[in-house]
Amino acid sequence: TxxxxxxxxxxxxxxxxxxxxxxxxxxxxxxxxxxxxxxxxxxxxxxxxRQYQAAIYSLDNMLKDFPDTKRPDEVRYYIIKSAFEYAANSVYDKRKERYEETVQRGEDFVQRHRNSDYLREVRDIVAESKAKLKLLENERYQIQSSRNGS
Structure with missing residues (x-):
């Protein structure tokens, strides 16, 4: 082609x-x-x-190669879903940064695509990612507290 x-x-x-x-x-x-x-x-x-890292990379490249695509919101939606799943399936030490990336991509989506059919689901993914980040922060605090208390 x-x-x-x-x-x-x-x-x-x-x-x-x-x-x-x-x-x-x-x-x-x-x-x-x-x-x-x-x-x-x-x-x-x-x-x-379920090759989420490859999906993110591939779809990011698609947006670079075809910036005038007629469905940028759909592409970004699958990037965000992939980023969330990638974070959820990551080793513990990598989850925080990967959930943060999901939140950042989701918030960018909300700014760019205010009328998208995917907006509600993206907001849900962002909220869930923030909740996971809060849980991770609480777990780290408890681990540090138990180490300092011992």
Whole structure:
């Protein structure tokens, strides 16, 4: 698909006055949409396979590669869900920073996508992440207290 896009771009650059410029541009747009969909499906597959770190990485790259995507809220929603699950399944020492990242991504989502269908669920994930952070903080405090008391 990328080779076809490159070939069409070469054609457009070589023959800028051709009658087929509009047709070539339309075809390039279709091919870019295919690449975008493939990138989303790849990230979504990682999510479904519970490979949450790979899903985050893949979907972040999709947003970089296709900044004009028509569904940025859906992509970010799956990034946030992946970040939450990644934090929940992390070793204890990594959970705090990963829940903090989930909160940060969720709050960014709320600012960017105020009318999204995913807004309520993202707010729930942020609230749950904050609750997990509070629990982690309480556990650390109790551990420190028991060490200092012994």
């Amino acid at each position: 990328q080779k076809a896009i490159n070939a069409l771009q070469t054609f457009i650059n070589t023959y800028p006055n051709s009658e087929r410029i509009t047709q070539s541009n339309n075809l390039m747009d279709e091919l870019r949409l295919k690449l975008e969909e493939k990138a989303f499906q790849q990230g979504f597959l990682y999510y479904n396979l």
